[in-house]
Amino acid sequence: MSENSNQQNNDMKRRELLKGLATVPVLGLFLVNLWQKIRRDTLKKSNILANLVQEKSAPAVVKGLSDSRHLNIGIIGYGGRGSHLIRGAGFATKGWTDTVSENARKNKLDKQFATFMSQEDLNCSLVGVCDLFDVNAELAMNASQNEVRPGVKPQATATRYRHYTELLANDNIDAVVVATPDHWHSRIAIDAAKAGKHVYCEKGLTRTFDEAIDLYDTVKKTGITFQLGHQNRQVEANEKAKQIIDQGLLGPINLVEIATNRNSPWGAWVWGIHPKGNKKTIDWDTFQEPSPNKVPFGEEALKRFFRWRCWFDYGTGLSGDLLSHDFDAINQMMEIGIPKYASSTGGIYFYKDGRDVPDVWNATFEYPDKDLTLLYSATLSSNNPRGNRIMGHDASMQMGGQSGGGSVHGFIVTADSESTQYKDRLNSGIINTRYPIYTYSPGSKQIDGVTSATSRYFANKGLLYTYREGKRVDPTHLHIKDWLDSIRDGSQPKCNIEVAFHEAVACHMATESYLQGRRIEWDPVNRKLI
Amino acid sequence: MRQLDSSIMANRCQLYGLVTLRVLIGWHFLYEGISKIINPYWSSAAYLLDSKWIFSGLAKTIVSNPNLLGISDFVNMWALTLVGASLLLGLFSRYSALVGMGFVILYFLFAPPFLGLEYSRPGEGSYIIVNKNLIEACALWVLYAFPTGHLIGLDRLLTKSESN
Numbered sequence: 001m002s003e004n005s006n007q008q009n010n011d012m013k014r015r016e017l018l019k020g021l022a023t024v025p026v027l028g029l030f031l032v033n034l035w036q037k038i039r040r041d042t043l044k045k046s047n048i049l050a051n052l053v054q055e056k057s058a059p060a061v062v063k064g065l066s067d068s069r070h071l072n073i074g075i076i077g078y079g080g081r082g083s084h085l086i087r088g089a090g091f092a093t094k095g096w097t098d099t100v101s102e103n104a105r106k107n108k109l110d111k112q113f114a115t116f117m118s119q120e121d122l123n124c125s126l127v128g129v130c131d132l133f134d135v136n137a138e139l140a141m142n143a144s145q146n147e148v149r150p151g152v153k154p155q156a157t158a159t160r161y162r163h164y165t166e167l168l169a170n171d172n173i174d175a176v177v178v179a180t181p182d183h184w185h186s187r188i189a190i191d192a193a194k195a196g197k198h199v200y201c202e203k204g205l206t207r208t209f210d211e212a213i214d215l216y217d218t219v220k221k222t223g224i225t226f227q228l229g230h231q232n233r234q235v236e237a238n239e240k241a242k243q244i245i246d247q248g249l250l251g252p253i254n255l256v257e258i259a260t261n262r263n264s265p266w267g268a269w270v271w272g273i274h275p276k277g278n279k280k281t282i283d284w285d286t287f288q289e290p291s292p293n294k295v296p297f298g299e300e301a302l303k304r305f306f307r308w309r310c311w312f313d314y315g316t317g318l319s320g321d322l323l324s325h326d327f328d329a330i331n332q333m334m335e336i337g338i339p340k341y342a343s344s345t346g347g348i349y350f351y352k353d354g355r356d357v358p359d360v361w362n363a364t365f366e367y368p369d370k371d372l373t374l375l376y377s378a379t380l381s382s383n384n385p386r387g388n389r390i391m392g393h394d395a396s397m398q399m400g401g402q403s404g405g406g407s408v409h410g411f412i413v414t415a416d417s418e419s420t421q422y423k424d425r426l427n428s429g430i431i432n433t434r435y436p437i438y439t440y441s442p443g444s445k446q447i448d449g450v451t452s453a454t455s456r457y458f459a460n461k462g463l464l465y466t467y468r469e470g471k472r473v474d475p476t477h478l479h480i481k482d483w484l485d486s487i488r489d490g491s492q493p494k495c496n497i498e499v500a501f502h503e504a505v506a507c508h509m510a511t512e513s514y515l516q517g518r519r520i521e522w523d524p525v526n527r528k529l530i
Numbered sequence: 531m532r533q534l535d536s537s538i539m540a541n542r543c544q545l546y547g548l549v550t551l552r553v554l555i556g557w558h559f560l561y562e563g564i565s566k567i568i569n570p571y572w573s574s575a576a577y578l579l580d581s582k583w584i585f586s587g588l589a590k591t592i593v594s595n596p597n598l599l600g601i602s603d604f605v606n607m608w609a610l611t612l613v614g615a616s617l618l619l620g621l622f623s624r625y626s627a628l629v630g631m632g633f634v635i636l637y638f639l640f641a642p643p644f645l646g647l648e649y650s651r652p653g654e655g656s657y658i659i660v661n662k663n664l665i666e667a668c669a670l671w672v673l674y675a676f677p678t679g680h681l682i683g684l685d686r687l688l689t690k691s692e693s694n
Contacts, residue, residue: 020620020687026553027618030560038568108594109579 121151620683
């Protein structure tokens with residue numbers, strides 16, 4: 001009897017144990033699957049671009065030179081872009097700091113103020129201001145005095161000069177930022193260089209091809225530190241993209257597509273005419289001095305003053321404003337240089353407001369020695385976010401998708417179904433053409449070889465900032481800093497006169513093609529357009 | 531609870547159905563948690579940034595504060611993992627069903643599929659008011675109301691050793 005009851009007891013215990021542990025094997029099954037999944041993902045990463053992610057990080061924010069020598073800078077042209085550049089140097093108007101700090105208080109996600117205040121103190125003073133519009137000149141003065149800024153209080157405040165030559169005559173000024181309309185760039189920059197000032201010049205480099213040659217020669221001769229205003233040179237995504245392209249991961253690249261897509265009056269340069277703009281507050285005669293066609297002061301002149309990008313008298317329209325950015329970004333990644341041929345067509349199809357620059361414009365650039373065509377397509381009447389595409393035999397890189405600007409904020413690399421390089425991995429299913437093999441989406445912690453639909457979505461979403469060591473930074477600040485650091489240590493800034501010249505010649509070739517209605521060829525020996 | 535237990539015991543189909551539900555939800559939670567732990571780039575920021583309705587303000591506060599975001603990430607990844615393991619093994623599964631239900635209800639409330647709320651993240655299904663989060667929350671409610679860990683699961687060994 002007792003043996004029987006023992007037996008029953010043991011059976012009971014065993015049943016209890018079995019029921020208690022019944023789901024443990026499911027955990028085992030889970031762990032086996034988890035292990036396989038991790039192994040597969042690791043294999044995918046190692047097969048694709050894992051090493052690349054750690055290989056080279058973008059340069060750190062602090063180069064450690066800004067505290068070495070105090071620099072006095074001057075601003076010539078304190079409009080929309082000029083004020084942004086001066087903010088990049090650490091000076092904002094009181095109106096601006098008040099507005100953005102209030103915005104930050106209302107909306108905790110608005111980091112504009114925090115980003116400005118966390119900029120590195122570049123150890124410089126804004127001491128000279130020149131603008132042909134009184135309102136802008138006063139704002140610049142205000143910015144030089146505002147104590148709300150990164151770092152210590154301003155060491156000196158600015159003096160206003162009516163004419164840029166007076167500003168250049170000030171021996172205390174080490175360097176000038178030229179952010180005037182394009183038709184003044186070359187003259188001011190050349191005079192500044194001759195006066196021994198270092199120059200930061202906004203893009204497009206010049207209004208005409210001949211001016212670009214003169215400016216290039218002057219900068220080379222004087223040996224000043226020259227930086228062209230393509231802040232995309234500081235964008236981390238572009239540096240990552242370059243690494244990928246340099247390693248041949250896209251295979252042979254024969255076609256690159258870049259695009260501008262805008263669809264608003266602001267995007268088409270129909271900017272507001274300032275209510276205080278009149279004959280007394282604007283030095284109109286000086287403004288139009290270098291332009292081929294002269295207009296008497298009046299309603300037309302006001303339009304031309306505030307919306308200057310709409311006329312070839314002052315700029316080159318889409319070419320110098322927007323193609324220049326995207327061209328420079330591709331030149332940064334692929335080092336394509338000046339094309340052999342350029343041709344372009346377009347027209348004024350939407351904004352029939354008296355402008356003479358096209359609002360739809362397409363340009364092709366041929367590089368026979370590089371087996372490459374660069375295609376630029378721009379519209380000012382559609383926001384369709386085409387983005388930029390570098391199309392290789394083995395994989396394609398899709399960058400950004402936001403309108404305007406060449407600042408590529410994120411990109412994805414997708415293998416080509418007919419790729420030679422990835423053939424085996426495509427066949428074995430390790431690489432799937434439906435999903436990117438590499439995703440770079442700054443700031444969303446998504447640097448990951450294995451990606452989902454969600455991270456693909458974030459890659460395509462444009463962000464205004466770039467990142468250094470995980471910290472959000474305004475690329476314009478980095479670009480100004482790069483220039484000032486280069487002045488101090490005698491090195492070349494990232495968008496120096498050599499690459500600036502590439503941009504200028506390529507853009508002028510395309511502009512000339514539109515104006516002359518024929519294909520333009522670059523003669524590198526005689527430095528001429530033929 | 532005794533009465534419920536005996537009715538469940540009497541109907542094997544009900545018991546196995548509930549245990550299966552518990553194990554499947556546990557599996558889902560466990561992998562959601564572990565996949566976040568092993569992905570160094572995962573952050574709750576993306577989900578929170580897209581939050582709509584009553585918790586969108588709280589979501590923005592969390593995202594704009596790195597410390598809060600760090601806590602949110604940590605709590606999410608480890609709570610999901612522990613709740614998952616607990617449901618799968620049937621260990622303290624009644625309480626973990628309640629905790630899990632709380633989390634899934636929060637996920638639902640941070641981004642409910644209500645009329646007029648548009649999300650920028652691509653959805654993985656078509657929903658109006660009811661989505662899979664809400665259904666999973668209700669399923670966890672059922673698991674809380676009809677616990678099975680002490681019948682099939684490690685809780686059974688615990689209760690037995692206590693009674694011994």
